[in-house]
Amino acid sequence: MxxxxxxxxxxxxxxxxxxxxxxxxxLAVGAGExxxxxxxxxxxxxxxxxxxxxxxxxxxxxxxxxxxxxxxxxxxxxxxxxIETIYQTLALADNLDAPANFFLGRELRRAFGFLDKKRMSSEAARALSDLNPNFIDIERPVRQMSGGQRQAIAIARAIHFDVxxxxxxxxxxxxxxxxxxxxxxxxxxxxxxxxxxxLISHDVRDVMRLADRIVVxxxxxVVGEVRPADSSEDEVVDLIIRGRRLPSGSAA
Amino acid sequence: MSTRPGTRSIADFVSPIWIVLVVAIVAAALISDRFLSPNNVLAVLQQGVITGIVALGMTVVLIGGQFDLSTGAIVMMAAVMALLIGPSHPAGVAAAIVLPVLAGATVGTVNGLAVYKAGANSIVATIGMQFFLVGAVLAAVSGQHVRADDIAASFSALAGARPLGIPLPVVIFAALVAALSVVMGKTVFGRHVYAIGGDVEASRRAGIAVVRTGTATFALSGALAAFSGVLIASLVGHVDPTAIGRYEFPALTAVVLGGTSLTGGVGRPADTAAAILVIAVITNVMTILDYQYPVQLLVQGIVLAGAVAYYSWRRAEFAR
Amino acid sequence: MNAGLFRDTLIRLSLRTPLLPLLVAASFVDGFWSTGNLRTLAESVSVDGIIVIGMTVVMIAGGFDLAVGSVLAMGGVVAVLLLPHGLVASALGAAAAGAAAGLLSGTLVTRLRINPFIATLAVMVMVRGGILAYTDTRPVVGLEDAFLALGGGRPLPYAFLIMLAIAVAAHVLLSERPWGRHVYAVGADERAAAMAGLRVTRIKMQCYALSGVLAALAGMLLAARLGTGSPIIGEATPLTAAAAALIGGASLRGGEGSIPGAVAGLLFVGCLVNVMNLLGVPSYYQRMVIGAMLFALVVTDGVLLRLRRR
The missing domain is CATH 3.40.50.300 (P-loop containing nucleotide triphosphate hydrolases)
Known part of the structure; x- marks a missing residue:
């Protein structure tokens, strides 16, 4: 950095x-980190x-x-x-369909504030099928969709707009x-x-696998920062629980 | 929008309320042969559109997930204002239309800010506003009947003109229904109102200007209610300010009967219009059959409870 | 959280304490402390007070009751109509009618899961339409001696004593009995209450029924004082009751409030109206004041929630 x-x-x-x-x-996050x-x-x-x-x-x-x-x-x-966020709750408006949620807050417009529904539908369809090829029938309220589909919408809209x-x-x-x-x-x-x-998580195993750096x-x-490459799961758990690293060897 | 069809059945295009409307009209025609007489049909429409315009505004507010129960008082305030301004000459006519509508929009803005900025419960807040306005109007006219001495023909024409034989308020109502359908179904503003009604927190996190959009729905409702009051002033030329509050309840009943969800996010202005006509038909038939106001009130209460019960049952079925 | 609670309490007290300044200010109004006026005040707060108690219980349970005004009128009309059968039958009939209205509200709210404001609005309109139709919009006159005596009472009006007795009973019920705990629990978090094994539907039904019974009995006492049961009274009652309950610490989201608070809130509203009457303020301005006060209270209620929520 x-x-x-x-x-x-x-x-x-x-x-x-x-x-x-x-x-x-x-806390700092660098490009590609x-x-x-x-x-x-x-x-x-x-x-x-x-x-x-x-x-x-x-x-x-x-x-x-x-x-x-x-x-x-x-x-x-x-x-x-x-800065785009995928919330744990997904933050979808359940009454709206997938394209509406995909473009929520940054709708594509034509003149006079009119929605460009056609373009929004096709762009959202493309982005969603990139992520999940089996995602069909996107124009229904998202409350009728499966958990996986709902998450796909939340992810797709977060990475679509120059994140x-x-x-x-x-x-x-x-x-x-x-x-x-x-x-x-x-x-x-x-x-x-x-x-x-x-990446916010409480699953230490996941985090050890995915992250370049772990901040506790x-x-x-902030009570500590480790690199998965040169530390162990137990070390991270100790940090989470006790707020400090145990002297090496005494960890169970 | 929210009920926008993909490749689904006709029920997605035509809400059940339109079928109810057809049934109501047929039944009314069978009950009374006077019902379909041209004069009576015009009377039904005339009566429907006054509350109908109020109901359109309340529909938009409720799609956003809130209630506006101050509309009846705004109707009265605007009617009294229009008559007090004295629409006796052409310049006055413009003022007697524009100023009450602006006042209605202002009241709506106050409601909207209280609800969306401060987080007030919209039902109780707007009932408080209703009381305040009614008191203010009565105080302003000392509880007296308000009558304009001299009304310019152009002001009377607002409600009295009949282009192609159709009363102008009916034409205006139809235009408003069309315009609001477009605004709610095809514009960014409408989309944001549906989103706020669906999930206000998700909308905020998606960067929607919740306070501004939400407040605008109340301002719109206030302006429409006020315009409805101006129409009353134009139609009858005098107002009894103590006969207040006969507007928001039928309007609310129509909004709910039209399928607008009480929790927001679902509803269409055109469906409210159909529901308004259903209520106007029922009321008209009851009047023809000589059932007076109290019974009509009772029936409206039952219709409201029944409609709410039906829709909440249907949504519960749908969700599982 | 504790600091937040402390601040809430402060803000709520700052709403409630105006009772004292108001009483001090009222002392300067000619005739406020006269026996006649205090009696008028006691009469006016006793009828509304009985209603506020029911409203507060419903609000603690997370509901609302807009029907109390219509039920008040219904209670008066039913009580007068049943007078020929005796005072007890009259009271029982009024209570039963009130309970029926309350159970209808409760059914709409619990079984059909309708928003309590809309459900009770519908009941309000139905009850009003029903009694207007039944009485042909004319008041019914009841001039039985025992009935009129119920509307009197020296030195304190019987209605006031009844109100106090109901307030004490309701307070004990809410703060000293398991049922009261359950009402608070249901209002604070319905789902959690259900998971803890509480019968949420039944508790809420009981709250609405209680509110209906109390409103109807208040209507009977009012009719006894006036000698008539009027089908058109009580339009402003839900507002006054809601304002008093809110001033007294209840919240529109349930789980909060108390009977002593509600009674204090009602005394505030009652004194305010009384002083305005003494000063000759026209009723229109009084309407404005009540409306503005309710508006301000609801805004405060909303702001409080935002402050507390993280």
Whole structure:
């Protein structure tokens, strides 16, 4: 990271009604780098995700994109800087069909704010079939679709619009082994295209396999950072649980 | 939009409410041979469009997942305003149409900001607004009947003109239904309203300007309700400000009967229009058969509860 | 979370404390402390108070009851119509009618899962239409001595004493009995309550039925005071009741509120109206004030939620 990181968080804090959810977090993701953020429930992972995607503003600290300080007034701003998020909840409007969700918030228009439905349908169809060739019949409310299909929509829309940093919130939490492997392939492909990835997960085994670096969050602070290449699963687990590394040898 | 068909059955194109409308018309014609007389048909339409315009605005608000129960008071406020402005000469006529509509839009904007910016419960907030407005209107006219001394022919023509024999309000209503169908079905604004009604948090995360779009739905509802009030002023030339609140309930009933989901995200302006006609037909038949207001009220309550029950049952079936 | 709770409490208290300044200010209004006026005040808050108690219970359970105004009118009409059969039959009949309306609301809300505002709006309109049709929109007159005596009472009106008794009973029920716990639990998180084995549907039905019974009995007491059961009264009742409950700490999302709070909220609204009457403020302005107050309360309710949510 000699050059400016793709996206950098510096001393980020966030309070909620007197509770310190984040107490000065530094985190950087470079181009083509997969950084994993791990920690217990309540460690501050999801707050960090929401700050990065513009849902909340931080109480203090700075967000830098390509070295320049930025502020996100809304999720639209974060998207404008190429930060895309795949939420664990997927954040789909259940009453709308796949193309509508795919282009939600950045609809293709013709004159006078009219929707260009034809182009949206065909572009969404193409993007979705790239990801999942069996995805047919996309023009029905997404509430009628399977979990895999819904996730495909969320992923497809996140990587379609010139993404620079992809934030993935627990992407494998609800998936079987086969789909988890697919997510792994996707991450490898995106990384080879120079896209930075921030992977939020509590599955240490997954993370050891997928990430270049693992950042451990505990009680709103970064308590450690390891490279899977030169550490073990147990070491990471120790960091998550105790907030520090045990002297080597004493780990079970 | 949300119910946009892919390759599905005719039920996706034609909501059940249109079938109900046809049945209601046939039944009405069988019950009373007076029903299909030209004068009566025009009366049904005339009566329908006043509440219909109110219902269109409420439909848009409800597609966004919220309720606007201040519309009845806005109707009355606008009618009184139009008459007080005194549409006696041409310049006054323009003012008597434009100013009440602007006032209605302003009230709607306040409602919208309270709901979308501050997160107020829309039902109770707009009932509070209704009370405030009714009090304000009554205070302004000291509870007296409002009558304009002298009304220019051009103002009366707003409700009284009959191009090709069709009352102008009916033409305006049809145009509004068409325009709103396009806005809701084919524009980015409409798409965003459906998205907000479907999942407000997902919409926010997708970068939609929820506060601005949502507030605009209330402003639209306020403006339409106010326009409806202007039409009443033009139609009858006087207003009894104590006879308030007979508008939002039939309008709400029509919105629900037309299939707009109470939780937002689903509904079509044209279906509301069909539902408005159903209610107008029922009310008309009851009037012909000499069932007065109380019974009509009772029937409307039953229709509302029945419609809500039917649609929630159907959605529950659909979801599993 | 605790700090947030503390701030909530502060904000809510800042809404509730105006009762004291209001009483102080009221002292400067001629005639506020006169026996006659205090009696008027007691009469007005007793009828609304009985209704607010039911409304608060429903709101704690996460619901709302817009039908209380129509049921109030229905209670008065039914009570008067049954007077020839005696006072007890009259009260039982009114209560039964109120319970029926409440159970209808409860059924719409629980079995058909209709939004409580819309469900009770429909019931409100049905009940209103029903009694208007039945009475042909004219008040019914009841001049039995025992009935009229019920509307009196010295030095305190019987209605006021009844209201206090109901308030104490409801408070005990909510805070000292398992049922009260369950009501709070259902209002806070219905799904969690169901998973904990509570019979959510039944509890909610009971809350709506209670609200209906109380509203109808309030209607009977009002009819006893006026000597007539009017089918057109009570239009503003749901608003006053909601405002009082909100001031008293209830929330539109359920799980919060208390009877003492609601009674304090009602005293505030009652004193405000009373003072406006003493000052000769026309009823139109009073409407404006109540409407604006409700609007402001609901906005505050919304802002509070946003502050608390993370």
């Amino acid at each position: 000699a050059a400016a990181a793709l996206v950098e968080l510096v001393g980020i804090t966030r309070h909620f009604a007197g509770v310190h959810a984040l107490k000065g977090v530094d 997969v950084v994993a953020l791990v920690g217990h429930n309540g460690a501050g992972k999801s707050v960090l995700v929401q700050i990065l995607s513009g849902v909340f503003a931080p109480t203090g600290g700075e967000i830098r994109v390509a070295g320049r300080p930025v502020t996100f007034a809304s999720p639209a701003d974060a998207r404008r800087y190429g 620079k940093l992809l934030v993935m919130d627990e992407p494998t939490a609800a998936l079987g082994p086969h789909e988890t492997a697919q997510v792994g392939e996707l991450i490898a492909r995106l990384r080879s295209q120079g896209i930075g990835i921030l 969050l505990k009680n709103g602070e």
